[in-house]
Amino acid sequence: MERVSFNLEYIFRASPAILYQFLTTPSTLIRWFCDGVDIKDDVYTFNWQGFEEEAELIDDIEEERLRFRWLDAEDEDEYFEYRMYKSDVTGETILEITDFADEDEVQEQKDLWNNQIEQLRKETGG
Numbered sequence: 001m002e003r004v005s006f007n008l009e010y011i012f013r014a015s016p017a018i019l020y021q022f023l024t025t026p027s028t029l030i031r032w033f034c035d036g037v038d039i040k041d042d043v044y045t046f047n048w049q050g051f052e053e054e055a056e057l058i059d060d061i062e063e064e065r066l067r068f069r070w071l072d073a074e075d076e077d078e079y080f081e082y083r084m085y086k087s088d089v090t091g092e093t094i095l096e097i098t099d100f101a102d103e104d105e106v107q108e109q110k111d112l113w114n115n116q117i118e119q120l121r122k123e124t125g126g
Contacts, residue, residue, distance in 0.1 A: 001102040003075060008110060010117050012093040013126035016063040016084040019095060022124060023066055023082050032120040044068065055080075075100075 012019060022028040026037045029046075036047035042057040058079065059067035067081040083096040095117070101109040 001104060003078065003100050004103050004106060005078075005098060005100050006106050006110065008097045008099075008113055008117075010095045010097075010121070011087075011090075012095055012121065012124060014093060014124035016086065016093050018124055019082075019084050019093060019120075020063045020066075022120060024060075028123070031123045033116060043071070073100075 022032065026039060029037045034046040034048055038045040038047075044055050044057065046053050046055065054071040055068040056071060057066065058069050059065060059081075063084065065081065065083050067079050069076070069079045078100040079098070080100070081096075081098040083094075083098075085094055086092070087094055097113060097117075099109060099113065
């Protein structure tokens, strides 16, 4: 099965600084993304109901972009990325997510992100 990239875009009232904290800090990641997380150097070990996955932070521009690569990914070119910026028109914060999934699982992955981002929105106040 071919792996493909997909992009999602979400609008937040929270500033890029607040979103950045929620994307990088263990105490806030567990509020919306995972059950637990341990960070050592640039490796994040995420835990979901006893299942662990490790991702290396390969790019970090504070309050602008984070790019992770799953350590067990077969293709080294795969990553998941968060980009955040203020809209010049509305003043709202835009969060863009790029991720990869098997071609037949893209909608399932999008649904998962939608659920997680809805929780993130609640945690950040919109």
